Amino acid sequence: MRIAVLGSKGQLGRDLVPRLPGDVVPLTRSDLDLANPETIAPAVDRVRPAVVVNCAAYNFVDRAESEQEEAFAANAWGLRELARVCRLAGAKLVHVSTDYVFGIDEARDTPFGEDDAPGPVSVYGLSKLCGEFVVRAASPRNLVVRTCGLYGVWGSGGKGGNFVETMLRVAGQGKPLKVVADQRCTPTYTADLAVAMADMIRRDASGLVHATSGGDCSWHEFAAEIFSQTDTAADLTAIASEQFAAAARRPKYSVLSGAKLATLGVTPLRPWRDALAAYLAERGTKR
Secondary structure (H helix, E strand, O other), rough: OOOEEEOOHHHHHHHHHHHHHOOEEEEOOOOOOOOOOOHHHHHHHHHHHOOEOOOOOOOOOOOHHHOOOHHHHHHHHHHHHHHHHHHHHOOOEEEEEEHOEOOEEEEEEEEEEEOOOEEEEEHHHHHHHHHHHHHHHHHHOOEEEEEEOOOOOOOOOOOOOOOOHHHHHHHHHOOOOOEEEOOEOOOOOOOHHHHHHHHHHHOOOOEEEEOOOOEEEEEEHHHHHHHHHHHOOEEEEEOOOOHOOOOOOOOOOOOOOHHHHHHHHOOOOOOOHHHHHHHHHHHHOOO
């Protein structure tokens, strides 16, 4: 089985490629750019994959508020063309989405299942939700995997790292840190997600599946745990979302239920604290 991976140089893609079965073909933006649909059909025709995994996206949440065309070009319209090309080529499309498709229900305090109605509160979240729709509409064979707050040893190239690295860098500079305490989610280690996704692909899973680390926390709690596990002294203060003054709204609660994984025969991801410890050990800062 030949599997093409878009976004293969990103933090999830780089963890996923070595874990996939069969003949894996890593693709970068120079091979196939979702924002330029004319590049899609030639790349798929050249590779002739049985499965295409899309780890690529426009993921600048705040910039998307003023770059709506760019966000939708990659996350929705380019993805629509990819889904069309995959259907015509007989290839299954596996697409990575986000917890940011939720957020409109601010009273929510229990994990979202796959059957719960989405309701994004940002341009980024809306563009990703549109992408989900076009992937699932193209073929019942396709698979959408929603996840949350990714961090991995390779870091996000476009964002210059990840949340863990940002916290450790700023704390190491002796600067104060103000982190939101009223947004609950589940930061997820890319290596763990890659294992689960590879298993889903082996099992030919389809439809919509939630996959995050176990449990939930606020970003402030996550930051505190980072400093605790690395014995890092930090001037950390909890703040409300309104004090952060970001351009885009974030969900106050976007915890995803991973219960469906077990019904597919896929091992649920480990709890977020254990995942963080594994990440820190892999990057060599665990003491």
